[in-house]
Amino acid sequence: MNAVVVAVAVMLALSLARVHVVLSLLLGALAGGLTAGLGLAETMKVFQTGLANGAQIALSYAMLGAFAVAIAHSGLPQTLANAVIRRIDRSHVRDNVPSGAAGIKWMLLASLLAMSVMSQNLIPIHIAFIPLIIPPLLLVFNRMQIDRRLLACVMTFGLVTTYMWLPYGFGEIFLKQILVGNITKSGLNVDGVNVMHAMTIPALGMVAGLVIAFFSYGRRRGYETLTADVDANRKAIDTPQMSSYRSAVAVAAIAVSFAVQLWADSLLLGAMVGFAVFMAAGVVKWGDADDVFNKGVKMMAMVGFIMIAAQGFAEVMKATKEIEQLVKTSAEIFGGSKGMAAFVMLLVGLLVTMGIGSSFSTLPIIAAIYVPLCVGMGFSPMATVAIIGTAGALGDAGSPASDSTLGPTAGLNTDGQHDHMRDTVIPTFLHYNLPLMVSGWIAAMVL
Structure with missing residues (x-):
């Protein structure tokens, strides 16, 4: 059996069985390397060589995590949240549903x-x-009887669509460093490809899913008002407002970080400069800098480790020298049908991401396999970027292990009235993965 197929099958099976993703990637790489006759020592050597390829991406993630914690440390997010809550409280939504409830709902x-x-x-x-x-x-959501499944869909849309279309912040990592970077490493020159253009049609699929979600979950849904809801609301209202100086520094740090990112085309440098602004202004004190930085690194460490391990996995796949054989076999199976090839590649991307739980970690794995296959099937560089980018993003919305579903559930289930699988995973899977499959396939056919 083809070593690449064995490696991906082992990795996916272990991931779906809830074995830790890093361990699944390592065992999958070992299975593929041994099947190809590389031997244990050689497979491990190649895997470790590949780990270096993910170091820059992981460091960018760690620095961004530190910057994020510094922003939270400044109190700016809390200030924004409490301002929204106080404004709604003045509208008496806590006590009843006013005549302007529809307007407040849409504002929320x-x-x-x-x-x-x-x-x-x-x-x-x-x-x-x-x-x-x-x-x-x-x-407030309970009083207005807003379906929390709609709220989960709204948040997941913003978390996923933004990074898969806009090449800034996390999108800079996903689109430029990982997507374009791994496609280039796999031998395809995409210098003239506008990555936003390539991902526009798939992004429109996500927009279609969001619109459908408003029809699916736009009706009122009742929830009990529990003590936890009242306490959280009252605590936010009673929280003293943060100093305007700290908020101003946070805004300045964000602006400087974003400007540096655009100027230097480096998220790592932008996050570093932004963190330095917090320290220079005294919002993050020198004595607290280590603690803030460490918290940020911990927040992003697991994703970073997964991406590093994924690079090692991809390096082993290349070393087996069986990707070319897989491409030839696949071309024969598809019978020259680009439509069938695109569908299968998107489906495999969905399965891999659902298992791993991270679209960022999926791209290095599938790029090494998909680039030769796309070239062999006659897809244009633009279509290749769209296929691989969409295949990587597929499954992020709707994966039980993804940050894009775990995050919304963590907030919405504070009072125990929002089930992770039924109210977040299944709704986001149906409303985003299915439209994304269709729009990704269309992009592959027309670009």
Whole structure:
């Protein structure tokens, strides 16, 4: 059997069986290397060589985590959350549903969507905003009978669509460093490809899924108002406002970080400069800098380790020299049908990401296999970027182990009335993965 197929099958089976992803990647690489006759020592040597390829990406993630914790340390996210809650409280939504409830509902949904989008680039704190924003608002959501499945879909849309389309913040890591970087390493020159253009059609599939979610979950749904909801709401209202100086420094640090990122085309440098602004202004004191930095690294460490291990896995796949044989066999099976080839590649990407739980970690694995296959099947460089980018993003929404589903559940289930599988995983899977499969396939056919 083909060594690449064996490696991916072992890795996927172990991941689905809830074996830790890093261990699954290592065991899958060993299975593929031994099947190809590399031997244990040679397979481990190649795997370890590949680990170096993920170091820059992991370091960018760690630095971004430190910057995110510094932003939270400044109190800016709490200030924004409490301002929203106080404004709604003045509208008496806590006590009854006023005549303008529809307008307040749409304001809440739009604000939540905007926060989810900005958490990926402008204020790159990823899912860290959710436990700050959502629990105090649960009382409001209950009073207005907003279906929490819709809220989960709104947040997941912002978390996923933003990084898979906008090349800033986390999108800079996903689109430029991982997607384009691994495609280039696999031998395809994509210098002239506009990555936003390539991912626009798949992103429109996500938009379609969000629109459908409003029809699916737009009706009222009742929830009990529990003590936990009332306490979280009251605590947020009674929390003293942070100093305007700390908030101003946070805004300045974010602006400087974003400007440096655009100027130097480096998320790592932007996050580093932003963190330095917090320290220079005294918001993060010298004595607290180590603690803040360590918390940020811990927050992003697991994703970083997975991405490093994924690079090692990909390196072993290349070393087996059986990718070319897999491409030839696949071309024969597809019978020259580009439509069938695109569908199968997207489906495999969905399965791999569902197992691993991280679209960022999926790309290095599938790029090594998909680039030769796409070239052999006659796909254009633009279509190749769209196929691999979509295959990587597929499964992030709807994976039980993904940050994009775990984050919303952590906020919405504070009072125990939101089931992770039934109310987050299944709704986001149906409303985003299915439209993304269709739109990704269309992109492969027309680009």
